[in-house]
Amino acid sequence: GLAAPALAQGSNPQVRWRLASSYPRSLGTIYGAMDMAVKRVGELTEGRFNISLHPAGELVPALQVLDATQSGSVEAGHSASYFYIGKDPAYGFGTALPFGLNARGQNAWLYEGGGQALLDEFYASQGVLAMPIGNTGAQMAGWYRKEIKTVEDLKGLKFRVGGLAGMVLAKLGVVAQQLAAGDLYVALEKGTLDAAEFVGPYDDEKLGLHKVAKYYYYPGWWEGSATLGLFINPKAWAALPAHYQAALRTAAAEANQWCTAKYDVENPRAMGRLVAGGAVLRAFPRPVLDASYKAAEALYAELSDKSPAFKKIFEHWVKFRNEQVLWQQFCEGPFDNYMAAASRRK
Amino acid sequence: GLAAPALAQGSNPQVRWRLASSYPRSLGTIYGAMDMAVKRVGELTEGRFNISLHPAGELVPALQVLDATQSGSVEAGHSASYFYIGKDPAYGFGTALPFGLNARGQNAWLYEGGGQALLDEFYASQGVLAMPIGNTGAQMAGWYRKEIKTVEDLKGLKFRVGGLAGMVLAKLGVVAQQLAAGDLYVALEKGTLDAAEFVGPYDDEKLGLHKVAKYYYYPGWWEGSATLGLFINPKAWAALPAHYQAALRTAAAEANQWCTAKYDVENPRAMGRLVAGGAVLRAFPRPVLDASYKAAEALYAELSDKSPAFKKIFEHWVKFRNEQVLWQQFCEGPFDNYMAAASRRK
Numbered sequence: 001g002l003a004a005p006a007l008a009q010g011s012n013p014q015v016r017w018r019l020a021s022s023y024p025r026s027l028g029t030i031y032g033a034m035d036m037a038v039k040r041v042g043e044l045t046e047g048r049f050n051i052s053l054h055p056a057g058e059l060v061p062a063l064q065v066l067d068a069t070q071s072g073s074v075e076a077g078h079s080a081s082y083f084y085i086g087k088d089p090a091y092g093f094g095t096a097l098p099f100g101l102n103a104r105g106q107n108a109w110l111y112e113g114g115g116q117a118l119l120d121e122f123y124a125s126q127g128v129l130a131m132p133i134g135n136t137g138a139q140m141a142g143w144y145r146k147e148i149k150t151v152e153d154l155k156g157l158k159f160r161v162g163g164l165a166g167m168v169l170a171k172l173g174v175v176a177q178q179l180a181a182g183d184l185y186v187a188l189e190k191g192t193l194d195a196a197e198f199v200g201p202y203d204d205e206k207l208g209l210h211k212v213a214k215y216y217y218y219p220g221w222w223e224g225s226a227t228l229g230l231f232i233n234p235k236a237w238a239a240l241p242a243h244y245q246a247a248l249r250t251a252a253a254e255a256n257q258w259c260t261a262k263y264d265v266e267n268p269r270a271m272g273r274l275v276a277g278g279a280v281l282r283a284f285p286r287p288v289l290d291a292s293y294k295a296a297e298a299l300y301a302e303l304s305d306k307s308p309a310f311k312k313i314f315e316h317w318v319k320f321r322n323e324q325v326l327w328q329q330f331c332e333g334p335f336d337n338y339m340a341a342a343s344r345r346k
Numbered sequence: 347g348l349a350a351p352a353l354a355q356g357s358n359p360q361v362r363w364r365l366a367s368s369y370p371r372s373l374g375t376i377y378g379a380m381d382m383a384v385k386r387v388g389e390l391t392e393g394r395f396n397i398s399l400h401p402a403g404e405l406v407p408a409l410q411v412l413d414a415t416q417s418g419s420v421e422a423g424h425s426a427s428y429f430y431i432g433k434d435p436a437y438g439f440g441t442a443l444p445f446g447l448n449a450r451g452q453n454a455w456l457y458e459g460g461g462q463a464l465l466d467e468f469y470a471s472q473g474v475l476a477m478p479i480g481n482t483g484a485q486m487a488g489w490y491r492k493e494i495k496t497v498e499d500l501k502g503l504k505f506r507v508g509g510l511a512g513m514v515l516a517k518l519g520v521v522a523q524q525l526a527a528g529d530l531y532v533a534l535e536k537g538t539l540d541a542a543e544f545v546g547p548y549d550d551e552k553l554g555l556h557k558v559a560k561y562y563y564y565p566g567w568w569e570g571s572a573t574l575g576l577f578i579n580p581k582a583w584a585a586l587p588a589h590y591q592a593a594l595r596t597a598a599a600e601a602n603q604w605c606t607a608k609y610d611v612e613n614p615r616a617m618g619r620l621v622a623g624g625a626v627l628r629a630f631p632r633p634v635l636d637a638s639y640k641a642a643e644a645l646y647a648e649l650s651d652k653s654p655a656f657k658k659i660f661e662h663w664v665k666f667r668n669e670q671v672l673w674q675q676f677c678e679g680p681f682d683n684y685m686a687a688a689s690r691r692k
Binding site for chain 2: 258
């Protein structure tokens with residue numbers, strides 16, 4: 001149930017919340033960021049604002065976290081907004097759109113570029129509040145039993161990929177499949193699946209997919225970054241004293257940054273182990289990327305026709321994305337590319 | 347003076363700190379991040395932990411902020427650690443080293459990669475505590491009256507550039523100069539200076555340098571990112587209740603992320619205005635970058651001979667940097683480069 005109103009209990013009331021996650025404990029970065037924020041809120045309030053975090057399935061099934069938060073059966077949820085694009089495609093922006101913003105751009109859009117205000121308005125219409133609580137950075141494009149050499153190779157490809165990426169790839173003939181992460185190994189081994197994407201080296205390594213689908217493709221253009229979300233029931237939020245609200249907001253921002261830092265530490269080392277274990281790295285050929293980009297643009301036009309919320313946010317988002325991509329070519333890009341060139345020279 | 351011990355006043359004592367900044371209010375990103383953190387600490391503690399922030403010169407001169415914090419004449423300071431490499435070159439790591447980590451890498455190193463623990467040890471030996479409080483992202487390489495077409499063009503160049511970058515460039519014949527930001531316009535106009543670097547479009551625009559030195563070079567290889575620092579007197583820190591310490595630490599992390607977001611929103615727009623106002627963008631030629639990289643490596647060998655603290659931290663840092671640069675070539679780099687290519691196609 002919802003927390004009791006705080007004011008009756010003085011300025012530092014004891015508040016207990018239940019927080020349901022869509023993720024398991026084993027995801028040390030994604031789940032770890034949520035766990036870090038919950039603990040920090042405890043520290044900031046001397047234990048008076050107590051949030052108990054529950055992994056997927058413990059209180060509610062993974063994909064019902066948003067609904068449970070909206071209804072108030074839990075005060076808060078930890079999930080990815082794009083799991084809910086079936087309700088409205090505008091849920092995509094809170095996590096990632098194909099050929100979207102990288103982690104720097106996504107943070108800039110959300111925290112200072114006007115993105116969060118647009119999302120707040122949309123989420124209010126959905127009866128929920130949300131804030132960022134972790135970003136994965138650019139993801140890998142997953143594991144493939146055979147090489148993808150041409151756009152033709154995508155036709156009929158039985159690929160475990162979800163959401164907007166699946167909708168883009170369907171336009172190129174991919175047969176998008178939804179399977180739980182734990183079922184991917186067997187499906188790839190048996191050949192009922194040709195390919196599967198998950199996150200990146202650190203998370204993928206735990207699934208062992210390199211043993212059954214050795215080609216590891218990049219870049220994962222559908223997730224140039226992906227933001228995880230902390231969803232909050234508006235009544236539970238309104239019942240908090242202002243300094244407890246500040247504690248949750250500040251702890252969430254800290255965890256958002258930490259999540260990417262943790263990935264950036266762990267991914268290179270996991271990648272080294274995967275390659276040593278037989279993974280073969282492959283870049284998507286340029287024509288495959290171009291065809292995918294064109295298909296994504298067609299999808300965005302369709303979704304804008306279908307959803308007024310998507311259309312409104314997309315117009316702001318795409319302008320912002322294009323500014324970021326242009327700027328990057330005169331600063332971050334040349335620096336990063338030179339560092340890469342210098343490292344290859346040795 | 348130092349804050350009175352907190353425990354005698356109950357668990358939420360009134361604490362007042364004075365915080366001296368090396369920066370003026372006009373730097374909306376750098377100063378703005380410190381200001382944001384101070385206000386957040388107030389919110390988190392219902393105004394009980396009150397930190398008054400003072401711009402450069404109000405309490406102490408800009409470059410004496412560290413000393414004032416060490417001595418306890420202020421409880422805390424806001425500065426850039428690399429201003430103090432004259433004390434020990436190991437002060438460089440807290441901000442930036444030439445050909446160093448980009449913002450993602452720097453955050454990863456500091457927050458999760460073991461970097462902060464190494465810096466903590468070094469700072470303890472210096473009688474101070476420090477935490478990150480903002481990152482500029484990759485900087486531009488500044489404003490030049492004439493083009494830099496060859497390594498020879500660096501010889502005798504009167505360039506306003508400081509710290510380790512100045513030491514690297516001195517090896518290539520640059521005459522490194524130190525001038526206050528406010529004096530650069532006149533010096534470039536008169537020709538007593540040939541070139542000057544500051545930060546990036548958003549900060550540079552305020553100085554108007556494009557009117558007197560139109561070539562705007564990139565990448566600023568000496569600051570692939572630059573971390574600002576919150577310095578704290580260890581006795582003042584120890585006197586804080588644990589939840590006030592947590593408030594300061596969490597607010598600083600939030601501000602660190604926000605600073606980069608603010609730059610990423612403002613820089614592209616400022617760049618557009620600068621180019622419209624006559625700035626001419628130029629990339630350093632590859633041989634200039636290669637010669638600079640080689641000179642930086644030579645400098646790092648010298649500094650490692652000179653300072654045991656530099657040597658210890660450098661060994662950890664360079665290994666971490668190389669891991670980051672390698673990983674980036676299979677994920678962030680190909681994604682960002684494809685987005686750039688797609689934008690140029692239009």
